[in-house]
Amino acid sequence: MVLKLYGFPISTCTRTVAATCKELNIPYEFINVDLAGGEHKTAEFTAVHPFGQIPYIDEDGFKLFESRAISRYLAKKYAGNGPKLIPTDPKEEAIFEQGVSIESFNFYPSAIGYAKEKVFKPMFGLTTNEERAAEHLETLNAKLDAYDVLLGKQKYIGGNEYTLADIFHLAYALAVVEAGQGGLFESRPNVARWWEEISNRKAWVDVIEKGV
Structure with a gap:
């Protein structure tokens, strides 16, 4: 089946x-x-x-x-x-797990918080808490400085190959971009390069353009 x-x-x-x-x-x-x-x-x-x-x-x-x-x-x-979305070599897998943790604890909380206020609440007719949105945006902005340093040393968040660590970023990063904050990614050269590549992968483009 x-x-x-x-x-x-x-x-x-x-x-x-x-x-x-x-x-x-x-x-x-x-x-x-x-x-x-x-x-x-x-x-x-x-x-x-x-x-x-x-x-x-x-x-x-x-x-x-x-x-x-x-x-x-x-x-x-x-x-x-x-593609091998989860590495099997112990060291590569450790770097991958590091990337997954980075997404879970350094990106996701602020990205979902901002998206909730600026995207999801308006979608359901609820009032945005602008102060809370600004706090999430400030935190995310600081986190992406560290992202730029990391992505200057390796190609992707989970190492030098595309993995689930990158896929886990896609949906909420897009929500942030669609809320008018694409500059967060574009203003940092390494983050911009990374986002440009992962957001244009055929699989992701198909999900967005053709639907799930």
Whole structure:
């Protein structure tokens, strides 16, 4: 059976999983979850994802949620289908894990915080807390200074090869850019080079232009 991806087309986490599938040439069936109708909070849905969130996958009865966990599973199971998104050499894997931690603790909190205030709240008719948005932006700005130093020493966040550490940045970085803060990336030469490359990978472009 074809892998089923349950999510929402413009969901950041859904896009992360879709990009991983496309990088690895994994065929999948996209199942649109009716968020507006509260489908993700129904008993049937929460029986699979107890937190009532998206996405999750169903592969012949094997069900898994959390976009990072899903992406890791797919990268390992389908490792021969495309780029090696998780290195196997111990030192390379350690640098990869370092990159994943950088994204989780130094990028994601501020990026999602800013996106929540400037993108997601307006989308749902809620009022942006401008002070909180400014705080997240200030923190993210400082973090990207360190990114520029790191990316001056290696090509990607997780080493010298494209990995999940880079894929995990894509959706929220795009949200920040679409909120009018593309200068955060463009003003730093190494970050600009990195963002230009990863955001133009065919798999990601397909997710954005053609939908999940």
